[in-house]
Amino acid sequence: GDSVTQMEGPVTLSEEAFLTINCTYTATGYPSLFWYVQYPGEGLQLLLKATKADDKGSNKGFEATYRKETTSFHLEKGSVQVSDSAVYFCALSEPSGSARQLTFGSGTQLTVLP
Amino acid sequence: DVKVTQSSRYLVKRTGEKVFLECVQDMDHENMFWYRQDPGLGLRLIYFSYDVKMKEKGDIPEGYSVSREKKERFSLILESASTNQTSMYLCASGINYGYTFGSGTRLTVV
Numbered sequence: 001g002d003s004v005t006q007m008e009g010p011v012t013l014s015e016e017a018f019l020t021i022n023c024t025y026t027a028t029g030y031p032s033l034f035w036y037v038q039y040p041g042e043g044l045q046l047l048l049k050a051t052k053a054d055d056k057g058s059n060k061g062f063e064a065t066y067r068k069e070t071t072s073f074h075l076e077k078g079s080v081q082v083s084d085s086a087v088y089f090c091a092l093s094e095p096s097g098s099a100r101q102l103t104f105g106s107g108t109q110l111t112v113l114p
Numbered sequence: 115d116v117k118v119t120q121s122s123r124y125l126v127k128r129t130g131e132k133v134f135l136e137c138v139q140d141m142d143h144e145n146m147f148w149y150r151q152d153p154g155l156g157l158r159l160i161y162f163s164y165d166v167k168m169k170e171k172g173d174i175p176e177g178y179s180v181s182r183e184k185k186e187r188f189s190l191i192l193e194s195a196s197t198n199q200t201s202m203y204l205c206a207s208g209i210n211y212g213y214t215f216g217s218g219t220r221l222t223v224v
Contacts, residue, residue, distance in 0.1 A: 004156075036215075043118070043204055043215035044157075089156060101147070101172070102206075102213065106156040 002027045006105035021075040023090035031092040033073040038087040080112045120216040133192040137205030146188035151202040195223045
């Protein structure tokens with residue numbers, strides 16, 4: 001079945017540092033890929049997405065490129081802020097049956113220190 | 115913006131009780147989902163529904179059931195709550211990509 005593997009956290013960075021959170025996936029077909037973010041005490045919010053190979057998703061300074069050859073979708077940000085502290089989830093969605101389901105990675109806790 | 119509302123943020127229930135978790139969305143979405151979130155395990159799909167009165171099992175349906183009598187409302191039911199069902203429960207709705215999640219219900223079973 002489909003699966004998503006994320007780098008284990010927690011990750012602690014200083015403000016303005018470069019961020020990379022690794023994500024690789026296993027899927028039988030051609031999935032769409034997502035990054036979701038969960039701020040403390042809240043539900044998940046869609047951060048960015050990519051629907052086909054070589055697509056780059058971007059939002060709020062975050063970027064991720066859909067790499068089919070390495071089955072990866074790594075999240076990057078050039079300069080993190082304290083307000084980026086949250087849990088980040090990589091996910092994939094593959095057409096299956098009657099609805100598009102999301103399969104999530106285990107999440108990576110990011111803490112940014114001032 | 116799409117709004118997904120979960121009726122309770124925190125619940126404490128006793129072992130063996132029947133528990134109802136309610137979720138309402140305001141955008142006429144066909145697809146609705148229930149996930150549970152546990153540390154180190156990420157989000158796991160319990161059940162989903164793609165239309166009124168239609169439901170399908172997710173990855174971990176044991177001990178749960180669902181009800182979707184109206185398009186906007188999707189209820190998760192714990193028939194007889196057990197301590198291993200203590201968790202954060204997240205509801206989501208959407209079409210195709212980019213589902214919207216509720217704020218979650220943290221359920222503790224004692």
